[in-house]
Amino acid sequence: MGAPLITVLGSLNMDLVALVDRAPLQGETVTGREFRTIPGGKGANQAIAAARAGASVAMIGAVGSDAFGDQLLATLHADGVDTARVRRTPGASGTAHIVVDSAGRNAIVVVPGANGTVTALTEDDKDLIRKSRFLLMQLELPLSVVEEGAAVAAEAGVTVVLTPAPAQPLPESLLRRVDWLVPNEHEAALLTGESDLTKAGCMLAGLCRNVVITLGSEGCLLVTGGGRRSLPVDAVKVTPVDTTAAGDTFTGALAVALAEGKGAEDALRFATRAAAISVTRLGASPSMPWRKEIDAFQPGREGL
Numbered sequence: 001m002g003a004p005l006i007t008v009l010g011s012l013n014m015d016l017v018a019l020v021d022r023a024p025l026q027g028e029t030v031t032g033r034e035f036r037t038i039p040g041g042k043g044a045n046q047a048i049a050a051a052r053a054g055a056s057v058a059m060i061g062a063v064g065s066d067a068f069g070d071q072l073l074a075t076l077h078a079d080g081v082d083t084a085r086v087r088r089t090p091g092a093s094g095t096a097h098i099v100v101d102s103a104g105r106n107a108i109v110v111v112p113g114a115n116g117t118v119t120a121l122t123e124d125d126k127d128l129i130r131k132s133r134f135l136l137m138q139l140e141l142p143l144s145v146v147e148e149g150a151a152v153a154a155e156a157g158v159t160v161v162l163t164p165a166p167a168q169p170l171p172e173s174l175l176r177r178v179d180w181l182v183p184n185e186h187e188a189a190l191l192t193g194e195s196d197l198t199k200a201g202c203m204l205a206g207l208c209r210n211v212v213i214t215l216g217s218e219g220c221l222l223v224t225g226g227g228r229r230s231l232p233v234d235a236v237k238v239t240p241v242d243t244t245a246a247g248d249t250f251t252g253a254l255a256v257a258l259a260e261g262k263g264a265e266d267a268l269r270f271a272t273r274a275a276a277i278s279v280t281r282l283g284a285s286p287s288m289p290w291r292k293e294i295d296a297f298q299p300g301r302e303g304l
Ligand code: RIB
Pocket: 011, 013, 014, 015, 039, 040, 041, 042, 045, 095, 096, 108, 110, 140, 244, 245, 246, 247, 248, 284, 285
């Protein structure tokens, strides 16, 4: 049997990254240390994370007709991601304007560009989703196509994984089709109006089959069974360089582990290790670990 097919329906962005000692306050100008252009986008990041973790991955999305579009496609190709369903549209590719401070924290403004043109699935997109084991989605494409993707996948028995980022209120009809919802604590609070994590997890688990709330350096919390079961998983402690795309790395690796048949706890530990490695490296897609690195990872030796 070949590697499991994971399809990602999501965004591709060129990340325009300013490295600073500290992020500017409202109305303030600060001098940065360095500027980089780094391929990213929550969708492309999850695709690369899953491919490097060992899956066969295809992507549905769009890039513009600019040079960023060429670079974003080349980045996916380099990791063996099938881009046949990535459209090329006239105009600008998506961009993300990112400030990373000396503690590795980031602030991001995303300008959708070509991502905003993906409002509906083609018949070829639907066929690809139907033959996949997992469908991974985020919220950097229009909500209409996310809802359509979830409907096609659910009808075909394909496992649906949704990262509800950037956070926005979501219809119950979409959440009911989600097998694995992976919000961070802010997204979980926004979706439920509940700041208590356990209560937010229970509310979401009343709709989605499994809810994993990611907690950054504190690990994650799995809530299942309509809120009757919960499992905290500790983070692996590392010294952060850049936390950009740690959540995307986590989700891509989680999907691979689940698709390979790992139980929930093992899959979450695998994803936690992958995310820990990614925060020790600068940037989105370049920070994602390969399978042998995840398997060999020993906390405390990440710099070696
Ligand atoms: O999750 C990280 C990603 O968010 C970045 O790569 C950036 O493109 C934004 O989409």
